[in-house]
């Protein structure tokens with residue numbers, strides 16, 4: 001039996017990330033939920049781009065599995081339609097794709113899958129290597145994994161082959177269900193075979209937090225409580241829930257964005273420099289960082305968290321409905337579409353520095369950023385008035401859109417008088433690099449195929465992230481925090497301003 005990937009030996013993503021020499025080995029990608037939204041919107045387009053960059057080998061195929069009745073040819077058509085401007089390599093690849101229709105718990109589905117996989121290995125030379133991708137509803141993740149094991153598909157069928165399984169989010173609904181899911185998955189797959197995906201880690205600019213911090217001598221010395229006054233992390237979306245109302249009703253912003261995307265970005269901002277940027281180095285540090293994030297008491301939840309829901313409003317000159325009027329949403333829904341919180345990080349580096357995080361749908365624009373605001377100078381040697389236009393030094397990591405970094409600092413205003421005001425020094429990804437960055441799913445799919453788990457979430461990380469949000473879920477279930485409305489197209493409920501005003505701070509307007 002072949003061994004699973006050794007995470008300590010995984011390649012260095014900062015060194016090899018964009019290299020066109022990075023290429024998947026021969027394998028079959030089995031997509032569960034192949035007729036669904038995620039597969040068509042993200043996975044197939046990502047595969048097409050990998051194919052056109054020549055990062056997929058000839059010995060590669062996709063087997064789609066889903067409940068929708070389809071022939072192989074109809075599935076191939078679906079894959080073709082998912083990519084609007086496909087290159088010629090895509091057609092060559094798609095013509096070898098296969099499809100298995102059936103229930104996820106049914107014995108015949110997996111019998112058939114097993115047979116199709118053998119045929120593909122024979123026809124395409126994929127060598128028994130498998131990457132399973134769970135793009136189904138989360139309720140069947142464990143069932144599919146168990147059914148794979150029931151047919152011996154969880155282990156390599158031949159010496160030297162590999163079997164991995166990519167698990168989409170949401171990973172559980174709370175700590176208990178995440179632990180239960182881990183338990184069930186660990187009975188049939190070893191942890192190194194498990195690739196828990198959070199597509200934010202696949203974003204170039206999220207990885208750039210690591211480059212900025214650990215490839216430069218000048219930032220890390222000021223990256224702590226002595227110089228940083230506070231940090232704001234914003235994950236704002238302009239869109240509402242659209243046609244995902246049904247799903248969103250059982251998720252809400254806390255489970256959908258905070259537990260995963262926000263805490264991952266926070267963890268990368270907090271971590272200590274790892275000895276090596278590899279799966280073990282990065283993930284060990286992230287767990288340590290997440291363990292330092294305070295676990296709130298119910299009273300602290302009431303004082304440090306604001307939960308909101310969008311009401312009707314105006315976005316880009318268009319009147320948009322409130323959340324409760326969206327398709328699939330209950331007219332009296334208590335699901336939050338906005339969360340703002342003040343977090344404490346109890347460790348040597350960050351003690352006393354407030355971290356304010358916020359996320360919401362139907363905010364004025366789509367923007368994700370980390371903004372570090374630095375302390376004031378100990379003594380300002382100018383007269384009042386001379387520094388009227390001077391604000392605090394701020395370093396903003398713009399994750400999306402307009403990917404880049406801005407540093408705000410004081411400069412002398414030209415002229416006979418001595419006046420100082422804040423100016424910006426700007427780095428823009430688009431202007432600095434000619435290379436086109438891979439999309440998050442493109443990056444992560446290839447990582448799973450080459451066996452690099454650095455940008456995937458380990459079991460202990462996911463558990464710790466649930467521990468951080470668990471008190472909020474409990475307090476809300478007990479009705480301890482009111483759900484406050486905000487008009488669509490605004491920066492959230494006014495109550496969220498109060499969180500910062502308490503410390504004498506204000507939210508940035510990105």
Ligand code: BG6
Nearest residue numbers: 169199200237256257261368400
């Ligand atoms: C997903 C959430 O994980 O991330 C969605 O389920 C959200 O609700 C999306 O819209 C945001 O991702 P991105 O890449 O557009 O910022």
